């Protein structure tokens with residue numbers, strides 16, 4: 001059966017390991033996040049964070065929408081995504 005060179009293939013999520021490592025490995029505060037609320041792009045280090053013992057609410061510095069929340073509880077640490085549209089390693 002002929003297939004166009006640009007056809008999508010369907011595989012399981014293991015294929016993501018290398019691709020995600022390219023974004024998530026290294027210092028997370030240098031990752032650039034894009035806000036779905038206002039479109040601002042900024043390094044996570046430049047966001048505004050409200051923090052207590054159990055959570056860190058990460059807000060867009062431009063529009064104050066919650067980009068993501070980092071929760072720390074008995075089950076460990078987890079990230080709840082909010083208005084974070086894009087997360088990338090590299091230039092603004």
Ligand SMILES: [Zn+2]
Pocket residue numbers: 035036037038039040060061062063064065
């Ligand atoms: Zn924003």
